[in-house]
Amino acid sequence: MGRSPCRNESNVKKGPWTAEEDEKLTDYISRHGRGTWRTLPKHAGLNRCGKSCRLRWENYLRPDIKRGKFTEEEDQLIINLHSVLGNKWAKIATNLPGRTDNEIKNYWNTNLRKKLLHMGIDPETHRPRTDLNHLMNLSQLLGMSNLGTSINPLANPIGLQADVTQLTKLQVLQNMLQLLNNTSLINMANPYLLRNQILNPPDTFLNGTNTLQVRDPMFRGPEYPNPHGNNEPDLSLSQTHSDYSQQNIFKSGLERENETDYQEVLSYAENINTSQQNQVENLLPALVASCPKTSTFNQMESNYNAAQVSSQSPVSTTFEAWEKFLIDDDETSGSYWKEILDLTSTSASPVSW
DNA sequence: AAACATTGCAACCGCCTTTAC
């Protein structure tokens, strides 16, 4: 295939660009247009290879480049697009005007990736992390949050602690279920598992609402409505990030002008395997997006149905289904959790798993 | 204040795809 031009040009300069070089490049392109990158350096009086010039122009000098911090909306869009497209930075960049693929890639690796990891989401797969270290951290977090509640139940009048507790519970549960499924380990002695016989592979946990359904401000758009009509942030469970993001990604992302991606979405959606759909119908609701492969399938299905989802009663969201599932028998849930956590901690040695 | 660690990001490298001949 084609050679890499820079390798055979031994005398070309490398490393950071000087202001003078920038000026030469900008000046040349503004007067003559881009032309052929290979011949551009010679004509512009630059001792650089064409590739280097292209990179400098595309990632830094181009006049339409947007500078400054990424907004919440951009964050959200990148996360959503990444769950659909994976590391296709160039494709993702086409949906964020003024942002370059390199910038988005760097931002993902330095910020968004860590954000997701902190939330217990695997940034590669967009699914809950299933490594045991993380699981144990969550267990600790859960323990701490319960302790805090018992010490001073009035310390948090707006219920943030309850949110953290609930979220952590959900995360622990989801992680454990996936662990159990991944290892085909079904402990028949555990009443919780007997009650919720889930023998399908983890992908089948997903029932279509597979975007991040976590009550974290990071995942909420500014236009997210507050049903209580006050100025406080809406921490209710009545709407999920899924509802918001599915519309958001559709409106501001794929649908806008990227016809290829949009068609891709539709073609995936049209190929939904109905038997698989039926199979997952009665299973547990999904909390987060899945790996790119299944995520693509599910998210595209979700996007395709976004209009329907948004028109449904807000009560019938996935997150609420989880909440109901966990809280229905609140009096006994404490013992359930104790059992589960005990089981987890005693089973956490590599030998057991 | 100095040494060390971490972070953020521009730039490079190598591979793949597209284009021209």
Next chain:
DNA sequence: CGTAAAGGCGGTTGCAATGTT
């Protein structure tokens, strides 16, 4: 149709800036 050149992309690196001990 085959091949080489050029463009484009994603992974990785190197280094300056910043934070921590």
